[in-house]
Amino acid sequence: MPAASHDASPLDEPSTTARPVGTSPEGDRPSGAGGVPGATADDGDDEGRAAYLAQVMAEIDAEVARRRASGDLPAGLERQLDELFLEFSPMSARGTDRLREQLAVVDAGAFVDIAVPVASNKAVGSVAKRLIRSAISWYVGFIVHQVVKFGWSVSRLFHLVVDEVEELSTQVAALGVPELPEGLAATVSSGTSWWADEAVAALSGVTGRVLVADCGDGSLVRRLVEAGVDAYGIDPSEGALEGALAEGLDVREGSVLDHLGVVGAEGLAGIVLDGTVQWLRSHDRLRLADLVADRLAVGGALVLHSAAPEGWERSVGPVVADLAPGRPVHAETWEHLLASRHVVVRALRRSAPPARLERLPADQPGAAVVNAAVDALEAMQPAAGDYVVVAAREQ
Amino acid sequence: MSGIHQFVPMLHRRDAVGEHVRSLRDALVAAGVDSCIYTELPDPDTAGETAHFAAYADRAEDGDLLVYQLATASVLASWLAARPERLVVNYHSVTPPEFFARWSNGITRLQAACLADRALLAPRTELGIAVSAFDEAELAAAGYRRTAVVPVASPSFPPVAPDAAHADGVAAWRRRRGGVAWLSVGRLAPNKAHHRTLAALFAARATGDPGASLRIVGAPSEPSYAAALRRYAVSLGLEDAVAFVSGLTGPELAAEYEAADVLVMLSEHEGFGVPLVEAMAHGTPVVARAGGAVPEVVGDAGVLLAGAGPRQVAAAITGLAADRGRREALVAAGRKRAVALGIDGAAGRVAGLLASVWAGASH
Numbered sequence: 014m015p016a017a018s019h020d021a022s023p024l025d026e027p028s029t030t031a032r033p034v035g036t037s038p039e040g041d042r043p044s045g046a047g048g049v050p051g052a053t054a055d056d057g058d059d060e061g062r063a064a065y066l067a068q069v070m071a072e073i074d075a076e077v078a079r080r081r082a083s084g085d086l087p088a089g090l091e092r093q094l095d096e097l098f099l100e101f102s103p104m105s106a107r108g109t110d111r112l113r114e115q116l117a118v119v120d121a122g123a124f125v126d127i128a129v130p131v132a133s134n135k136a137v138g139s140v141a142k143r144l145i146r147s148a149i150s151w152y153v154g155f156i157v158h159q160v161v162k163f164g165w166s167v168s169r170l171f172h173l174v175v176d177e178v179e180e181l182s183t184q185v186a187a188l189g190v191p192e193l194p195e196g197l198a199a200t201v202s203s204g205t206s207w208w209a210d211e212a213v214a215a216l217s218g219v220t221g222r223v224l225v226a227d228c229g230d231g232s233l234v235r236r237l238v239e240a241g242v243d244a245y246g247i248d249p250s251e252g253a254l255e256g257a258l259a260e261g262l263d264v265r266e267g268s269v270l271d272h273l274g275v276v277g278a279e280g281l282a283g284i285v286l287d288g289t290v291q292w293l294r295s296h297d298r299l300r301l302a303d304l305v306a307d308r309l310a311v312g313g314a315l316v317l318h319s320a321a322p323e324g325w326e327r328s329v330g331p332v333v334a335d336l337a338p339g340r341p342v343h344a345e346t347w348e349h350l351l352a353s354r355h356v357v358v359r360a361l362r363r364s365a366p367p368a369r370l371e372r373l374p375a376d377q378p379g380a381a382v383v384n385a386a387v388d389a390l391e392a393m394q395p396a397a398g399d400y401v402v403v404a405a406r407e408q
Numbered sequence: 409m410s411g412i413h414q415f416v417p418m419l420h421r422r423d424a425v426g427e428h429v430r431s432l433r434d435a436l437v438a439a440g441v442d443s444c445i446y447t448e449l450p451d452p453d454t455a456g457e458t459a460h461f462a463a464y465a466d467r468a469e470d471g472d473l474l475v476y477q478l479a480t481a482s483v484l485a486s487w488l489a490a491r492p493e494r495l496v497v498n499y500h501s502v503t504p505p506e507f508f509a510r511w512s513n514g515i516t517r518l519q520a521a522c523l524a525d526r527a528l529l530a531p532r533t534e535l536g537i538a539v540s541a542f543d544e545a546e547l548a549a550a551g552y553r554r555t556a557v558v559p560v561a562s563p564s565f566p567p568v569a570p571d572a573a574h575a576d577g578v579a580a581w582r583r584r585r586g587g588v589a590w591l592s593v594g595r596l597a598p599n600k601a602h603h604r605t606l607a608a609l610f611a612a613r614a615t616g617d618p619g620a621s622l623r624i625v626g627a628p629s630e631p632s633y634a635a636a637l638r639r640y641a642v643s644l645g646l647e648d649a650v651a652f653v654s655g656l657t658g659p660e661l662a663a664e665y666e667a668a669d670v671l672v673m674l675s676e677h678e679g680f681g682v683p684l685v686e687a688m689a690h691g692t693p694v695v696a697r698a699g700g701a702v703p704e705v706v707g708d709a710g711v712l713l714a715g716a717g718p719r720q721v722a723a724a725i726t727g728l729a730a731d732r733g734r735r736e737a738l739v740a741a742g743r744k745r746a747v748a749l750g751i752d753g754a755a756g757r758v759a760g761l762l763a764s765v766w767a768g769a770s771h
Contacts (some may be wrong), residue, residue, distance in 0.1 A: 089420070097643060
């Protein structure tokens with residue numbers, strides 16, 4: 014089967030890869046007379062023309078970046094345009110509504126009308142048709158009876174299947190993840206965190222789009238853009254994005270798994286994972302690892318930040334800890350999952366452990382009371398903090 | 409006397425495959441080769457030029473070479489697979505079925521059946537002729553051992569003069585809008601991604617060219633997709649900026665090209681792209697998505713985009729329209745490219761390839 018080229022890249026605009034065919038991505042073809050805007054194509058000056066077109070593509074990229082920044086078209090509009098169009102497709106209905114809709118079509122089609130129309134423009138025609146219908150009704154009726162019987166059997170089967178699917182859907186929905194209470198899922202401000210420098214250093218100089226998942230207030234996206242990186246962000250919380258959108262940053266609402274699901278293979282030069290990725294369910298974690306390994310270009314960089322499992326519950330509070338679908342895993346686990354997918358960890362950094370409070374010697378006056386207070390305070394401190402993993406796709 | 413005979417499901421006039429078949433038949437006859445066209449179903453327009461494929465069995469001669477024009481699913485494939493004559497497949501690209509899955513169960517199954525036909529014929533095909541290197545790679549992947557590439561013989565090359573009355577109508581329609589005149593040519597099918605062109609037009613009108621207009625020329629080959637396009641255009645407020653046109657003659661199509669500032673083609677799967685050649689021949693600059701065979705057809709004579717994002721397409725087109733020098737450079741390069749592709753000699757080249765296979769079969 015031919016390979017379909019319908020992979021969706023982020024925003025569908027991999028701006029730095031847009032180029033005329035025959036021109037290297039770096040635009041390093043020798044420029045000639047045609048390498049000036051406005052130059053006409055000279056006979057035989059193919060290389061010059063190619064260089065000129067490369068310059069045209071660079072101008073288009075610059076214009077796209079300018080429009081993105083200007084806010085002429087709000088971020089997220091392109092996805093909305095796609096979704097709007099798909100609403101008009103015959104398969105637009107979702108879930109079991111779609112099944113019920115199609116089932117109604119099957120039901121309607123399962124009925125075969127034996128009463129063939131006999132109307133005619135000519136008087137004799139109607140009579141003739143009536144006679145023919147009457148003459149062959151025993152034969153047609155016999156066939157139709159079997160066809161209808163088959164049709165209704167199939168329809169009945171489909172009804173049973175849809176009933177089962179609905180039942181399963183209900184049960185699966187009950188296993189879904191409850192939404193965290195508003196305000197308990199903290200807004201991520203990754204651009205000011207201790208590992209932001211690590212991320213910017215790992216991603217500076219990459220050629221291509223860089224996704225910041227769970228970008229929160231967009232501060233890391235901003236830092237990357239300022240460093241010359243073609244970065245954009247997604248976050249499941251629309252409210253968290255308000256500031257970033259107001260700044261004109263290229264961010265939109267969405268979950269990391271859904272978004273990576275529609276990005277084309279090797280469509281990203283870099284990925285930053287943060288926030289909810291740390292408490293994914295185990296099968297979602299594996300799916301995320303698969304998606305990252307596929308969507309990241311060969312040589313592309315991955316930066317993964319996560320809370321360490323020790324002390325995580327205390328850092329997020331009891332409600333989030335109880336309602337979260339999964340628990341963070343150790344850095345070594347991510348290293349294992351990624352390495353088996355040819356994404357190899359280059360660096361691992363952990364946040365500094367919190368400073369310990371000193372206990373009084375037992376023979377000091379009031380030591381018992383003070384040390385009891387110290388123990389209580391220590392128990393309230395987060396234990397081991399968080400870590401960041403920097404990895405690269407090797408093949 | 410043995411000959412080279414073509415088999416095609418239906419033979420249509422003003423159809424890329426149909427005209428290719430007729431041109432090839434003419435080239436073979438001109439070279440003194442006995443050549444007939446056999447079809448599964450007759451088209452009233454061309455019934456006088458064809459015979460039912462079953463009739464071939466009584467006319468078969470030792471040494472005959474059979475040519476199957478593979479573009480859609482047909483019983484001809486299994487019938488030819490069982491024939492003893494040597495076989496050449498002239499492959500015209502098959503749109504992968506997944507493009508139609510959302511739109512039409514029937515066409516999806518038809519496309520899947522066509523891919524099965526392609527695989528069925530591979531083991532006993534002497535030569536697979538593709539219209540592009542992109543299609544040739546598909547043939548090779550499907551198991552065709554010997555392949556060649558010859559572009560499709562287009563009836564609209566060299567370009568014909570535009571129809572004056574139609575040109576006046578198009579010019580008046582364009583004048584009322586005032587902005588950059590976009591043109592998209594191709595049947596209304598999901599793989600052609602006309603909806604992305606509409607989204608790009610919306611972006612262009614919202615960001616600096618409120619008068620931009622688009623004429624989409626193409627038959628509604630998938631009705632549900634065509635209907636969705638119209639509803640989409642309305643929902644985007646583009647009903648007055650977009651015209652859907654079909655059933656044009658060659659001169660009328662020429663008028664559309666010459667009245668346009670740019671041809672936009674954002675196809676996601678394109679086996680050749682005849683409109684690209686037509687546009688370049690008419691001096692209409694091309695902005696296209698670099699998918700399928702588009703890069704090899706356009707070369708560096710057009711603006712090729714890696715994606716079809718609305719902002720990117722809009723920026724490419726408005727930038728092109730604003731820069732006369734850039735536009736002239738592309739027009740000049742396009743005219744050269746259209747000639748260099750050798751469309752006008754394509755039928756002769758295919759005939760030559762067939763003759764060489766036929767000579768091998770005869771001796």
